[in-house]
């Protein structure tokens with residue numbers, strides 16, 4: 001088996017409802033997403049998947065939904081509506097708190113399978129850095 005990983009960066013705001021310290025406040029991160037594909041065999045060019053394809057497919061979705069946006073818990077709709085009314089942006093809501101864990105799980109379970117449905121490779125892992133020092137992995 002061979003693995004192939006592409007790194008994609010984006011900026012987003014969030015807050016963690018119920019957090020006892022500073023993360024309850026609305027704040028932003030330069031998130032770093034690493035998406036890893038694997039396959040038993042390489043294609044005719046000698047690739048698991050072209051790094052460019054991983055980037056373009058994933059980045060198109062990220063740019064439309066997460067980049068320069070705010071990711072909130074669906075329970076945080078009052079805040080989301082206030083921001084949306086003021087800025088006109090389309091707030092991205094999760095069913096759970098927008099922790100790094102929940103954002104990564106949402107991408108791996110709900111989004112990525114649809115984006116790469118016809119592919120010859122599998123997305124086996126994603127790693128999401130919320131800060132340069134803190135990250136989660138979903139296999």
Ligand SMILES: Nc1nc2c(c(=O)[nH]1)N=C([C@H](O)[C@H](O)COP(=O)(O)OP(=O)(O)OP(=O)(O)O)CN2
Pocket residue numbers: 016023027098099100101130131132133134
């Ligand atoms: N398991 C998790 N813990 C925390 C999350 C999370 O998503 N999953 N999120 C936060 C906050 O959003 C916070 O912004 C990041 O945490 P922290 O490492 O405390 O951030 P710092 O700015 O202090 O990082 P430095 O590298 O020290 O500047 C909290 N916990």
